[in-house]
Amino acid sequence: MSLKTISAPQAPGSEDAHQIDAVQHAEVERMAVILRQFGDGVPFEPYRYEMIIRDHLSRSAEAMLAAGRALIVARESLAHGDWMPFIERIGLEESLARRMMQAAYKFCDDKTVKLVQAAGNKSKLFELLVLDDDEIQELTDGGTVAGLEIDDIKRKGVRELRAALRDALEEKKASEKLLADKNEKIDALQTNLEKTKNRIAAGTVEEQTIEATNDVAGICLRLMADIMTPMRESISRLLELQPGAGAVVTGHIAQIQQALDEVSTEFLLGQVVANTPDWAQE
Known part of the structure; x- marks a missing residue:
């Protein structure tokens, strides 16, 4: 049979007395x-x-x-x-x-x-x-x-010292304010970006599809613009300077075509075939 230790009952107010003693000791x-x-x-x-x-x-x-x-x-x-x-x-x-x-x-x-x-x-x-x-x-x-x-x-002297210290203090405050303003603008941009991401994520499937379609179209248009203007100008200048450089140009174009083919293969898009206008079919 186990024996239980019975603690003696505390006198009324003893806990308050201990708290008072602790406060006095800390003081x-x-x-x-x-x-x-x-x-x-x-x-x-x-x-x-x-x-x-x-x-x-x-x-x-x-x-x-x-x-x-x-x-x-x-x-x-x-x-x-x-x-x-x-x-x-x-x-x-x-x-x-x-x-x-x-x-x-x-x-x-x-x-x-x-x-x-x-x-x-x-x-x-x-x-x-x-x-x-x-x-x-x-x-x-x-x-x-x-x-x-x-x-x-x-x-x-006191006045010279005061002027030097206060000028430095004002400059320090101005720098801190400029830094705080920059951080505030960065935080605001970050907040707006998060809001935009959340809005897109919360949009309907149709809205998200339209946004993704526009992204793909924008990338394709930028690539076409790079090919149609600066690339043509560079090729034309190279061939004027060295007419026999056609093979080099062909090799670069083949690399571009290969990259496009890899994208088509990766996403199972099939072979890209140019549309034939109606008048040509006739």
């Missing part, structure tokens, strides 16, 4: 990642982070990024509704705080140190936010983006 892990990547190794405390951010705001691009990292920690740590009062006490507008956090996130990699140093100040660093990750990587590797190298970023 703790998320905050650990934030502090590890953007924090200074010390647990978050609002007043201390206000002082850190104020101190960094008055300095260089590197300091602005440090302030942006501190803002990320504060934004993720503060309770709902505490964020706006926090940045107001520092004297920051919400849009500027958001740009600082974006810059800290974009330029948090050690590989971007050279680019940050070349920018030198937060105004030029903000202009570089229009670059995507591949373009930032290209610049830090010594390449050229928008006609600019790292030395150009260091040398140019």
Whole structure:
């Protein structure tokens, strides 16, 4: 006789408690990642982070990024509704705080140190936010983006840098739009082609027969046109230059005739006989 294991009944609400514990555990892990990547190794405390951010705001691009990292920690740590009062006490507008956090996130990699140093100040660093990750990587590797190298970023003023980057951005948008328009036209042609195929496939047998007959007639007419005009002109010119070339021409014509005979044999069309007009029969 087999023994069945009887599990103890769960207390009411225990499943909800487990879900709450799971959510809290995930939140703790998320905050650990934030502090590890953007924090200074010390647990978050609002007043201390206000002082850190104020101190960094008055300095260089590197300091602005440090302030942006501190803002990320504060934004993720503060309770709902505490964020706006926090940045107001520092004297920051919400849009500027958001740009600082974006810059800290974009330029948090050690590989971007050279680019940050070349920018030198937060105004030029903000202009570089229009670059995507591949373009930032290209610049830090010594390449050229928008006609600019790292030395150009260091040398140019904010206005010159903004103009160069925005011109490149507009050109990139125009190229992407042109490519999108081409793809849209190709998609439209493909869609129309599929519709035509479906319409033909869904047509009656009579409609499909008419279409196939027209296809055969069109091919035959094109072949006849090639024979009647360009072929005659070429043969005439060859025989004028070399009257004894008749055998060569006959061989080519025989190949054409053989190809036509093969088509007739393949489809059991029988021997092709020219129609004799009534007056000739009489």
